[in-house]
Amino acid sequence: xxxxxxKDHEYIRVEGDAGIVGISDYAQGQLGDVVFVELPSVGKTLxxxxxxxxxxxxxxxxxxxxxxxxxxxxxxxxxEASPGTVNEDPAGRGWFMKIRLTNESELDGLMTEEQYQExxxxxx
Amino acid sequence: xxxxxxxxxxxxxxPLHAEHVALGARMVPFAGYDMPVQYPTGILTEHNxxxxxxxxxxxxxxxxxxxxxxxxxHETVARALEALIPADVLNLKPNQQRYSQLLADDGGILDxxxxxRVGAPGHEGWLYLVVNASMKEQDYAHIEARLPKGVSLKRKxxxxxxxxxxxxxEAVLAKLSPEAAALxxxxxxxxxxxxxxxxxxxxxxxxEDGFEISCKAxxxxxxxxxxxxxxxxxxIGLGARDSLRLEAGLCLYGHDIDPTTSPIEAxxxxxxxxxxxxxxxxxxxxxxxxxxxxxxARVRVGIKPEGRAxxxxxxxxxxxxxxxxxxxxxxxxxxxxNGPVAMGYVAKDVSAVxxxxxxxxxxxxxxxxxxxxxxxxxxxxx
Numbered sequence: 001x002x003x004x005x006x007k008d009h010e011y012i013r014v015e016g017d018a019g020i021v022g023i024s025d026y027a028q029g030q031l032g033d034v035v036f037v038e039l040p041s042v043g044k045t046l047x048x049x050x051x052x053x054x055x056x057x058x059x060x061x062x063x064x065x066x067x068x069x070x071x072x073x074x075x076x077x078x079x080e081a082s083p084g085t086v087n088e089d090p091a092g093r094g095w096f097m098k099i100r101l102t103n104e105s106e107l108d109g110l111m112t113e114e115q116y117q118e119x120x121x122x123x124x
Numbered sequence: 125x126x127x128x129x130x131x132x133x134x135x136x137x138x139p140l141h142a143e144h145v146a147l148g149a150r151m152v153p154f155a156g157y158d159m160p161v162q163y164p165t166g167i168l169t170e171h172n173x174x175x176x177x178x179x180x181x182x183x184x185x186x187x188x189x190x191x192x193x194x195x196x197x198h199e200t201v202a203r204a205l206e207a208l209i210p211a212d213v214l215n216l217k218p219n220q221q222r223y224s225q226l227l228a229d230d231g232g233i234l235d236x237x238x239x240x241r242v243g244a245p246g247h248e249g250w251l252y253l254v255v256n257a258s259m260k261e262q263d264y265a266h267i268e269a270r271l272p273k274g275v276s277l278k279r280k281x282x283x284x285x286x287x288x289x290x291x292x293x294e295a296v297l298a299k300l301s302p303e304a305a306a307l308x309x310x311x312x313x314x315x316x317x318x319x320x321x322x323x324x325x326x327x328x329x330x331x332e333d334g335f336e337i338s339c340k341a342x343x344x345x346x347x348x349x350x351x352x353x354x355x356x357x358x359x360i361g362l363g364a365r366d367s368l369r370l371e372a373g374l375c376l377y378g379h380d381i382d383p384t385t386s387p388i389e390a391x392x393x394x395x396x397x398x399x400x401x402x403x404x405x406x407x408x409x410x411x412x413x414x415x416x417x418x419x420x421a422r423v424r425v426g427i428k429p430e431g432r433a434x435x436x437x438x439x440x441x442x443x444x445x446x447x448x449x450x451x452x453x454x455x456x457x458x459x460x461x462n463g464p465v466a467m468g469y470v471a472k473d474v475s476a477v478x479x480x481x482x483x484x485x486x487x488x489x490x491x492x493x494x495x496x497x498x499x500x501x502x503x504x505x506x
Contacts (some may be wrong), residue, residue, distance in 0.1 A: 033169075036464075058167040058364075058457050058459070060436070
């Protein structure tokens with residue numbers, strides 16, 4: 001199991017040929033209280049960097065970008081009723097979608113946990 | 125996720141800046157000031173706390189000024205201001221406050237403001253003005269350029285201003301100043317709070333009962349701490365201030381009202397008293413009187429999206445069959461409503477409460493209905 005991060009604060013936790021995508025703890029803290037999440041349809045094909053989901057706080061809407069290319073195979077529909085889960089448990093129950101990767105080598109361009117923590121330190 | 129934009133402009137600080145930092149606030153640039161958007165508990169908690177207890181807001185960034193008539197006559201100063209705004213200033217009682225708008229010659233709104241007839245002894249012929257932070261330089265220049273001889277504007281940048289809002293506000297203030305707590309809505313008094321000389325008015329921007337308290341900048345932190353010492357009071361940032369005023373149906377300048385909107389389109393006719401409607405004599409009076417008589421072509425309405433998705437400022441409004449009829453000017457999540465709320469301008473023929481509309485959000489039509497405002501009932505102490 002490998003977790004990788006983008007500079008836009010999405011994470012992808014890869015298990016086998018698929019990855020769970022969400023936003024980092026830093027990102028949820030910056031957003032503040034999440035009040036709405038718009039998820040993609042299952043079956044949608046995304047290219048790395050595509051707008052994959054929308055997360056809205058009281059103040060503003062933010063895009064969640066696909067950290068890798070692939071097909072959306074599952075979404076966390078629990079977020080529709082309980083968007084606050086993104087704040088409470090971003091790495092766990094607050095996940096957004098599961099993507100089946102079409103190009104695993106894209107993971108090499110993402111940050112490791114350690115690199116991401118360094119990155120967060122450098123911008124905060 | 126997209127990063128918020130940062131500006132390199134040097135930011136001004138209110139007299140309470142260090143208090144916000146000490147409380148762990150997230151500071152953001154707002155109208156040229158470094159302001160608290162939220163404290164560690166977050167906007168939802170702050171919003172709900174204000175509706176259920178009492179919230180304390182730093183609004184020292186707003187512009188406070190006096191208009192002063194040399195001849196010490198209320199009539200002189202009232203006439204001077206009535207030439208710029210459509211409210212009845214002449215008939216203000218001492219210590220009474222009114223909401224109004226600075227109007228352009230075409231009837232567009234240059235800013236909205238609060239006007240109080242100063243009641244302190246020796247201040248006959250004084251009006252106290254509070255204008256928006258982002259507009260104060262323009263407002264002061266606009267006003268000064270139009271004042272008659274013998275009336276002058278005194279800006280009071282050395283004052284702090286805070287708002288105590290919510291159902292517990294009266295009980296909290298009563299412990300410190302029974303006189304201030306006894307004020308009725310839109311009245312004001314000069315009182316001592318904890319030994320600090322303050323000007324207090326019963327008003328606010330949340331839809332809740334509450335007070336706005338002005339004091340010298342050097343006393344502001346002491347007053348802030350005295351109010352926050354009450355367990356019913358928590359500090360509230362600009363984020364919740366915005367969601368509270370949106371639920372209360374109150375306009376935010378530069379968003380819901382601006383130089384392209386008239387007070388009648390904006391639904392602010394209540395702020396133009398009968399004498400002024402009839403007599404006119406303010407900038408844009410011809411348009412305002414025409415719109416009162418014939419109705420405005422478009423009007424500001426409340427809008428309730430039917431799903432959970434908020435529609436933000438700038439969302440296009442259409443009829444269900446796709447005819448473009450307006451635009452959202454404020455929109456977001458209403459914590460008290462527990463759902464999305466918005467306001468915007470629509471064509472007169474689709475402005476009745478209950479009318480079905482679509483809001484275009486990320487390219488998709490979102491069903492919504494015209495809704496009565498306020499979304500959360502006003503609880504003013506009249």
